[in-house]
Amino acid sequence: MRAITIPEPGGPERLVWAEVPDPVPAAGEVLVEVAATAVNRADLLQRQGFYDPPPGSSPYPGLECAGRIAALGPGVAGWAVGDEVCALLAGGGYAQRVAVPVGQLLPVPKGLTPQQAAALPEVACTVWSNVFQVAHLRPGETVLLHGGASGIGTMAIQLAKAVGARVAVTAGGPEKLARCAELGADLLIDYRRQDFVAELAALGGADVILDIIGAKYLERNVEALAVNGRLVVIGLQGGAKAEVNLSTLLARRAALVATNLRGRPLGEKAAIVAAVREHVWPLVEAGVVRPVVDRVLPIAEAAEAHRVVEAGAQVGKVVLEVPAGTG
Ligand SMILES: NC(=O)c1ccc[n+]([C@@H]2O[C@H](COP(=O)([O-])OP(=O)(O)OC[C@H]3O[C@@H](n4cnc5c(N)ncnc54)[C@H](OP(=O)(O)O)[C@@H]3O)[C@@H](O)[C@H]2O)c1
DSSP states (O other): EEEEEEOOOSSSOEEEEEEEOOOOOTTTTEEEEEEEHHHOOHHHHHHSSSOOTTTTSOSSSOOHHHHEEEOOOEEEESSSSOOOEEEEEEOSSSEEEEEGGGGGGGETTTTTHHHHHHSSSHHHHHHHIIIIIOOOOTTEEEEEEEEEHHHHHHHHHHHHHTTOOOEEEESSHHHHHHHHHHHOOOOEEETSSSHHHHHTTTTTTTTEEEETTHHHHHHHHHHEEEEEEEEEEEETTSSSOOOOHHHHHHHHTTTTEOOOOTTTTTHHHHHHHHHHHHHHHHHHHTTTOOOEEEEEEGGGGGGHHHHHHHHHHHSSSSEEEOOOOTO
């Protein structure tokens, strides 16, 4: 088969669509013939050599895919060859075939194309696990989503609105904020011009904050929390090390959590995927939550897709189409 390989870490030009050995599904895995995958910011870090795949997982980038089951590994029940699926991956989505633990498979939601389905698993699992399982966002609460126009943000806006929360977002400029408003965001904050702490204070603070910036925002995020607020850090685009004023956290009786999805044990990922199938998939099939696909490019143009995401030129997800066979 072919896959996007990274012979040397570096810029987008390091991504090479090359002939590689086929994966073989182990016990409890299926082989998926990939029709589409999607770019996540983590793929850019992996390409640069800053984010190695967890031990035992595929060396190729790609944290999600959609396609058809081509073969079953030993001991697999409940899935059949030919089933249309999408999947959360620890790697290997940028390829014609990938071996997937059954606990990470989801059916393609009714009415969606493989290109749309490929844009869902990583953001649905990340948002569901952090905003709902960790931070327990409840109807009527206020959530602040940094990077509302990102892949993560576009899913989080829709899910938070679906449960009846008030949604504040940050984004870099009026065009991206307008897209967030279309998805249901209530309070639009241009992080280049506005102070999100003051904006949230006017609403009584944020009950939940989903943060993708890390160190640079830590102090201000803590200040923006309401009493009993929950701050969940999932990205470190603004650095990893910062001081936090514990007295502010203490006065707010607030919680600070940081998580990642890729390195979790199989059982935890399976539990998250099952919860997404139970809670998110019905919303997708009802059209309440939809994949936000900025553009679809052929996988051979993965370098261009990375340039787009690196430049922040997209809203939502950039999807890569994968040709069948060895093309
Ligand atoms: N921990 C986990 O398990 C996990 C899982 C998935 C993703 N993530 C993290 O979640 C983040 C989003 O991932 P993605 O794939 O959805 O990325 P993406 O689509 O490339 O989005 C990156 C976003 O960062 C925003 N941003 C940059 N500087 C900002 C600032 N100063 N204030 C507010 N927003 C800012 C950008 O906003 P503008 O374009 O509007 O400037 C953009 O929307 C990444 O940091 C990723 O590593 C973590």
